[in-house]
Amino acid sequence: MYITAFAPDKGESVASLIKDPPPDAPVPPILPPQDGYLFLDKAKFAASFAADVEPDKAAFMADSQVPWGVEALSGTISEPAWKTKPSWYLLVTEDKMIPPPAQRFMSQRAGATVDEVAGSHAIYVSRPDAVAAIIKKAAGAAKAAAS
Numbered sequence: 001m002y003i004t005a006f007a008p009d010k011g012e013s014v015a016s017l018i019k020d021p022p023p024d025a026p027v028p029p030i031l032p033p034q035d036g037y038l039f040l041d042k043a044k045f046a047a048s049f050a051a052d053v054e055p056d057k058a059a060f061m062a063d064s065q066v067p068w069g070v071e072a073l074s075g076t077i078s079e080p081a082w083k084t085k086p087s088w089y090l091l092v093t094e095d096k097m098i099p100p101p102a103q104r105f106m107s108q109r110a111g112a113t114v115d116e117v118a119g120s121h122a123i124y125v126s127r128p129d130a131v132a133a134i135i136k137k138a139a140g141a142a143k144a145a146a147s
Contacts, residue, residue, distance in 0.1 A: 037067035050122035082110035
């Protein structure tokens with residue numbers, strides 16, 4: 001299950017997937033590393049990460065964000081699960097963190113069953129119904145396959 005996420009192939013990392021963005025792609029407001037960790041700029045957080053989330057909730061998300069390690073960017077995939085397992089992808093058309101064309105490329109390459117919805121990268125907050133729907137679809141397919 002990929003919810004507006006990176007779906008790297010063997011040998012790829014997040015760093016390799018983001019190194020050459022298209023000229024018109026939005027640039028996520030990632031601040032310079034602090035003690036080996038990355039944060040998003042709080043002032044730009046809502047517009048980039050949670051544009052369709054209520055302003056108070058988006059501000060709380062910006063203030064309470066969990067840092068992620070710089071090393072996580074360069075971690076490569078040894079064997080992607082999508083090569084041997086069915087996968088589903090929720091493609092979010094207004095995402096400013098992972099451009100929709102990149103999501104489309106990765107989901108198609110993975111052979112994923114794709115649902116597309118309008119929303120921000122924080123789709124799980126703004127549209128939990130869309131997230132639940134694709135999870136139910138995947139669970140139903142898994143149950144049918146096991147029968």
